Amino acid sequence: MSALWTSDAIAAATGGTTQGSFDCNGVAFDSREIGPGDLFFAMTGEQADGHDFVERAFASGAAGAVVNRAVDGPHILVPDTLKALEDLGKASRARVDAKIIGVTGSAGKTGTKEALFAALDRFAQGKAHRSVKSYNNHVGVPLSLSRMPADTRFGVFEMGMNHEGELAALTRFVRPHVAIVTTIAPAHIAYFRDEAAIADAKGEIFEVLEPGGTAILPFDNGQYARLRAKAEKHAAHIVSFGFGEGADVRCIDHVTSADGGTLVTAKLPHGLLCYALSQPGAHWVANSLAVLAAVEAVGGDLAQAGLALAEMEGLKGRGERTTIQVAGGTALLIDESYNANPASMTATIGQLGKTPATRRVVVLGAMRELGARSDEYHADLLQPLNEAGVSYALLVGEEMAPLVEAMKRDVAWAGKFDHCANGKEAADRLPSRLCADDAVLVKGSNSVGLSKLVEALIHGGS
Numbered sequence: 513m514s515a516l517w518t519s520d521a522i523a524a525a526t527g528g529t530t531q532g533s534f535d536c537n538g539v540a541f542d543s544r545e546i547g548p549g550d551l552f553f554a555m556t557g558e559q560a561d562g563h564d565f566v567e568r569a570f571a572s573g574a575a576g577a578v579v580n581r582a583v584d585g586p587h588i589l590v591p592d593t594l595k596a597l598e599d600l601g602k603a604s605r606a607r608v609d610a611k612i613i614g615v616t617g618s619a620g621k622t623g624t625k626e627a628l629f630a631a632l633d634r635f636a637q638g639k640a641h642r643s644v645k646s647y648n649n650h651v652g653v654p655l656s657l658s659r660m661p662a663d664t665r666f667g668v669f670e671m672g673m674n675h676e677g678e679l680a681a682l683t684r685f686v687r688p689h690v691a692i693v694t695t696i697a698p699a700h701i702a703y704f705r706d707e708a709a710i711a712d713a714k715g716e717i718f719e720v721l722e723p724g725g726t727a728i729l730p731f732d733n734g735q736y737a738r739l740r741a742k743a744e745k746h747a748a749h750i751v752s753f754g755f756g757e758g759a760d761v762r763c764i765d766h767v768t769s770a771d772g773g774t775l776v777t778a779k780l781p782h783g784l785l786c787y788a789l790s791q792p793g794a795h796w797v798a799n800s801l802a803v804l805a806a807v808e809a810v811g812g813d814l815a816q817a818g819l820a821l822a823e824m825e826g827l828k829g830r831g832e833r834t835t836i837q838v839a840g841g842t843a844l845l846i847d848e849s850y851n852a853n854p855a856s857m858t859a860t861i862g863q864l865g866k867t868p869a870t871r872r873v874v875v876l877g878a879m880r881e882l883g884a885r886s887d888e889y890h891a892d893l894l895q896p897l898n899e900a901g902v903s904y905a906l907l908v909g910e911e912m913a914p915l916v917e918a919m920k921r922d923v924a925w926a927g928k929f930d931h932c933a934n935g936k937e938a939a940d941r942l943p944s945r946l947c948a949d950d951a952v953l954v955k956g957s958n959s960v961g962l963s964k965l966v967e968a969l970i971h972g973g974s
Contacts, residue, residue: 604658653671844869875955
């Protein structure tokens with residue numbers, strides 16, 4: 513097996529100076545993630561200087577490092593390590609003969625990216641590559657590109673943004689053949705005038721589509737026409753997906769399966785496809801339609817994609833389901849602790865309402881970066897909570913105060929909710945409120961820290 517990068521190739525890509533020859537098989541900028549044979553980028557940030565961790569990286573088996581000052585051990589010396597990482601990502605993109613897919617949207621990016629990778633990896637085993645975790649920003653995207661092997665056939669890259677212009681910059685690194693927008697919703701709306709402005713910013717993903725490229729758009733979204741108008745300026749092909757009449761890839765039927773997933777019948781441009789989807793919820797059905805559209809656009813196998821969707825496991829922080837021990841027995845834990853916005857909150861609470869359980873319990877963390885309408889968005893969660901038949905709600909964060917006030921005015925919620933300041937308080941309070949056969953949804957913005965609550969529930973507070 514050939515090396516991912518040689519020191520000579522890294523130096524050529526970054527314009528750096530080599531000190532010691534080495535080969536590497538991985539790339540990381542977090543010394544805690546370094547394994548034997550990896551390349552360590554010593555990044556200089558606001559909170560820490562990666563050069564302070566070079567020794568630790570070599571102790572963990574790093575083959576070499578990229579640094580802006582000389583260190584002990586094999587290294588490439590460059591003026592700016594962030595620019596060097598960007599240059600290595602560009603070199604990686606330039607050397608592959610692969611179909612590249614970019615994924616963005618206000619929600620569902622990571623799930624769609626993972627499902628698409630699973631579909632393409634099943635078709636071309638070992639020749640598909642994707643960004644890991646949620647490495648979707650100005651550092652994560654070039655890092656993910658730099659990790660792409662030279663013989664990759666399909667690359668799937670998640671791209672995020674919370675300001676105008678950010679996605680255009682990321683797209684110039686990725687240069688996708690296919691660009692997916694999963695949905696437009698008021699995520700990060702504190703930085704935009706309205707959802708139309710969010711759509712414009714997400715539409716930047718179309719600007720650097722490769723010649724003959726395909727744009728994949730959410731047909732049912734209120735910003736569809738705006739997205740399509742943008743895509744028409746840059747894409748050779750436009751494919752819509754959704755539930756509405758007129759979508760190119762359309763769900764014509766979906767029912768809950770015996771195992772809690774979904775059975776879907778989809779109409780594609782060239783026929784029908786019936787498949788099982790391991791994940792529950794209409795939002796996951798929509799994600800799967802976007803996956804099918806992308807698989808077809810890059811010449812993948814739809815039957816293999818269907819099998820991959822049936823086998824896909826829940827993602828940590830994004831719908832993973834775990835059985836946990838509680839007083840008197842077990843309960844179902846639904847981990848949605850990684851992110852939250854009004855649209856994803858409503859969809860996930862709605863899915864909880866369809867989940868069989870003796871009681872339905874929610875731990876809802878604050879939704880961040882919602883701007884002037886934050887109070888309204890939080891208070892509006894009362895309706896989906898009522899419709900889902902939630903028995904108890906633990907609300908976390910000061911932004912939840914408007915929902916607390918709404919519950920106080922509703923006599924049906926008397927004694928059925930609590931409000932706490934942070935994830936630690938929630939972790940202390942929640943276990944005593946859980947019963948056997950509960951279904952427990954934990955959802956909030958990542959900065960609220962509810963992932964620690966999830967870990968405590970899974971590991972019994974250890």
